[in-house]
Amino acid sequence: MRQRKVINIVAIVLLVGFAYAAVQNSPVLSDEKNSYLGGLVWTNSLEEGLAASQEQNKPVLVYFWAVWCQYCEKFETQTLPDERVKQKLNNDFILVAIDLDENKEVPREYGVSYPPHELFLDENGNVITRIPGYANADRFYSVLTEVSDNYKKPAHGAEQ
Numbered sequence: 001m002r003q004r005k006v007i008n009i010v011a012i013v014l015l016v017g018f019a020y021a022a023v024q025n026s027p028v029l030s031d032e033k034n035s036y037l038g039g040l041v042w043t044n045s046l047e048e049g050l051a052a053s054q055e056q057n058k059p060v061l062v063y064f065w066a067v068w069c070q071y072c073e074k075f076e077t078q079t080l081p082d083e084r085v086k087q088k089l090n091n092d093f094i095l096v097a098i099d100l101d102e103n104k105e106v107p108r109e110y111g112v113s114y115p116p117h118e119l120f121l122d123e124n125g126n127v128i129t130r131i132p133g134y135a136n137a138d139r140f141y142s143v144l145t146e147v148s149d150n151y152k153k154p155a156h157g158a159e160q
Helices: 002-025 046-056 070-079 083-092 105-109 137-151 154-159
Strands: 034-037 040-043 060-065 094-099 117-121 127-132
Touching: 034 060, 034 094, 040 046, 040 083, 040 094, 046 060, 046 094, 060 070, 070 137, 083 137, 117 137, 127 137
Parallel strands: 060 094
Antiparallel strands: 034 040, 060 117, 117 127
């Protein structure tokens, strides 16, 4: 009987230790200030993103996502890591990620009800265009190029 108790205690300790190690070694998707998705750093604040957009004269990409979303995972593992996409995002856009389970106000304001949803905004928060749902790397890169090229036109700068 005593041996059985010892085995149970050892099993429980191993189970708790394994669970602790799994939690400690799992990737961090977000913290209070940023999200870390697709190998990129995204601010979690639309206000900060819009302020950075005004300072840097870049459009804002708002990525609406959720932990449970399978198409978000596909977007983050197949589309965002594409070198063309990653370079374009890092050079030409302000990145904002909104977790639909954490932030209900911004999605409601822009009519977003499901993930993934990519929303392109100007420095004032006006919608340039949107991609509701999953986009593969080629399609997404095409939209990124169109948005960044049109945003940099002199006519846009004259409006500011």
